Amino acid sequence: MSPAEVKTFLEDINVEVNDEYIKFLFEKCDQSKTGLLEGKEIKDLYDVLTDREEISVIYAAYAKTGGLMSAANLLDFLVLEQKEKVDLTYASQLIEKYEVDETAKAKQLMTEDGFLVFLHQPESLIMSPARKSVYQDMSQPLNHYFISSSHNTYLLKDQLKGPSSTEGYVRALIKGCRCVELDVWDGSDGEPVIYHGYTLTSKILFKDVIRAIKEYAFKTSEYPVILSLETHCSVDQQKLMATHMCSILGSALITKPLGESMPTALPCPESKKLKLAKELSDLAIYCKSVKFRGFEHARNSQSFYEMSSFKEWDAEDFAEKSANEYIHHNVDKLSRIYPSGAIRTNSSNYNPVPLWNVGCQIVALNFQTPCTEMDLNQGLFTQNGQSGYVLKPAYLREKESEFDPITLIRGPWLKHIEFHVMVISAQQLPKVSKKSLSIVDPLVRVEIHGVPADVSKKETQCVQNNGFNPMWNENFHFDIYVPELALVRFIVEDHDSVSSNDFIGQYTAPFTSLQNGYRHVPLYNQDGDLLSSARLFVHLMAVDAE
Structure with a gap:
């Protein structure tokens, strides 16, 4: 390798160096003094570059x-x-x-x-191995869990002209999603179809979606999948829907109450592993959809198996102004939250965290859209074996709970922790531009998501022209008051002084799943897929505040 070839190689691996540094490398590695690196000298160059x-x-x-x-x-x-x-x-x-x-x-x-x-x-690694497998009690009723949930699962892009595909269901289920949505309409040839009604989104056959769900429902998680059916079909095609579901799903479909007697509460994720629940007419057993008419009406009249769906801004309003009442509602009933179709035609998402803070179980997001909100969703459900079910903290499961995430009155949920984060270095960050000479200027932002008192973010300086082995050695301090609801997110961006920064990678996990000490942090791309070689190196320390 000549000096020019070494410089080109370094640019290829996301490092920009000047001629002086190239000269230094050659003097260090060119033992033969020929002006070219050969054999062991190339290995010596590799050792210098990868020195930690x-x-x-x-x-x-x-x-x-x-x-x-x-x-x-x-x-x-x-x-x-x-x-x-x-x-x-x-x-x-x-x-x-x-x-x-x-x-x-x-x-x-x-x-x-x-x-x-x-x-x-x-x-x-940063996440405790003990939290990666199923470690929680899975014998409690469904309403005691956060459930990974998708909205308009059939869409791959926007909600006006985007394509519909069974691939949307495959992707969501592989990521551990346990509640998928099917908007079903009359098909012109007598077969019910799925698409976003009154738009130009493409159509797919209902029976093809059911087949895809049958094949992929339990590839990642063995726990129940809820089919959220928004049915706009004629009676004849509704009957055909039921026929397809029963014939394709077979014994995996719950068509009658579990157990020998009539149920008085929702089943648990664990119960004989009968795997699918759904809502369609008289086949809806545990998740019958009903209109929400207020918390008092729900307390007095709504049965445990009746589930209300809330548009995002209604749910957010309740979470802010009636948080404790909403928590009590969610102790024994399921709540489903969905994005507003009017303002999210581009399939963007709302912040799910305030809804989880009040115990909402089915917080449905547009899985097809790479965004911070989906990173948070993936982060929450990385724990517990990616089962798609996360047991809510005790104070979100107790009927007499006084917890309020807004006012934070004293109670067992208050556990003030000082969280110290040192962002040390990164390794092998990918380029964000296809231009061969474009080298990233990386920075790292650390964010805390949780109750309002815990929300915070801090950011390192950027390192110029080095995505291969940048070093920061910067320390941050965070105060966390409700650790069981806190999520920690690391974001790596390419700094740009004239426009918004470009996303490089991120990692999100529950605060209570993180390990102390020196830890490598795996990074994920915008689609939530692992970047194979890219990592952060950090030091974490969480201590009880005095």
């Missing part, structure tokens, strides 16, 4: 056994820095599992390379 100085500093502080880490040294790191409650046996197992040098492994020692490998493993 921040990791070296951490490793050196604990490598107290002949310059290497013993199991006891590694245990000190895990206990003192990572705040993990583990023992020497666990530390020894990590060395056996992740050390790359066989000689060191035989001596029960961990090299710096092995330490770096370990820091990229699931045990060391």
